[in-house]
Amino acid sequence: MSEIIRYEHVDISYYEKRVVQDISFAVQPGEILGIAGESGSGKSTLLRAAMGLLGRGGVVTRGDIWYGDKDLPDLPVKELRALCGSEMAMIFQSAGNSFCAIRTVGAQLWEMMQAHGKKDKVAFAEQARDILAKFGFASPGRILDSYPFELSGGMQQRVGVAAAMLLQPKLLLADEPTSALDVTVQKQVIEEMLLARKLFGTSILLVTHNIGVIRKMADEVLIMKDGACVEYGNTHEVMERPQSAYTKKLLAAVPCLRR
Known part of the structure; x- marks a missing residue:
């Protein structure tokens, strides 16, 4: 089975200061890999490198990020942009910040479709109404006609997931998609991402500091500290029998309810 x-x-x-070092892993078709660790450990940087979103001063200085037979850091900008959205999609920590406040949700999604050569409005x-309905929105037409500020933060995040799946990409990159949400909406967003895998066979690369989300969603987990991998393997095995002292410390810090 070839990796996604x-x-x-x-x-x-960043500016010649190494922030991620010697990271290796693979994501299989339909698999969810969770990347966990404390803030500043380099989790989000890994995702942004795949999408060409490192920004000014950020560069992959060694190694390869393969999507099929394409080494993403070496792709021309035009080729990488063609992959983003159609083959790979990304959900950010606050999807609302990705929307333009003065244009409707529908207008912005249509612009994305046009960028990928779609002409039939x-x-x-x-298609947009159908996918919003699949993800549990009772009034898809109203969502498309709404401006982002007319939606709650939780609704914006859920629309972000649905929008990311509009072109049915093979890989979904999720950067802390639940961290800014209350528990109820977190559950809805998690269920939407799991539904994306069920409906479309989408692989998910999930960054989170929430161990509960990792336990719920991930097939495999990679634990990072100070830009390096300290543990990588099957989620159940890592959570039940951690080998790294840091992983043990991380798990011990998770609050638990007692009777």
């Missing part, structure tokens, strides 16, 4: 994405000995630096509207 594979990182091979990846180093990433009627077909787009039907």
